[in-house]
Amino acid sequence: MSILSWIILGLIAGFVGSKIVNKSGEGFFLDIALGIIGAIVGGTISAFLFGRGITSAFDPISLIIAIIGSVIVLLVYHAVTGKRSIG
Numbered sequence: 418m419s420i421l422s423w424i425i426l427g428l429i430a431g432f433v434g435s436k437i438v439n440k441s442g443e444g445f446f447l448d449i450a451l452g453i454i455g456a457i458v459g460g461t462i463s464a465f466l467f468g469r470g471i472t473s474a475f476d477p478i479s480l481i482i483a484i485i486g487s488v489i490v491l492l493v494y495h496a497v498t499g500k501r502s503i504g
Contacts, residue, residue, distance in 0.1 A: 426453070426480065432489070440478070451491055455488070458490055459483050460479075
């Protein structure tokens with residue numbers, strides 16, 4: 418995937434993941450950064466478990482994988498920084 422695709426996927430995954438985890442975003446740039454990291458984490462876990470990682474920013478399965486990875490990264494981020502999240 419190109420850099421622009423990772424940014425778009427990261428923005429979407431970070432925004433949706435932030436809404437799932439704490440109902441408010443972390444800020445535009447932090448949402449993108451955590452979303453990209455989440456996409457990488459989700460893609461790595463998915464490739465390991467199912468043999469399929471992230472293929473495109475506009476593939477629905479890749480978006481779901483990235484959002485799941487983003488939620489995981491955001492939960493870890495909140496645990497490390499001490500911010501409140503759901504659960």
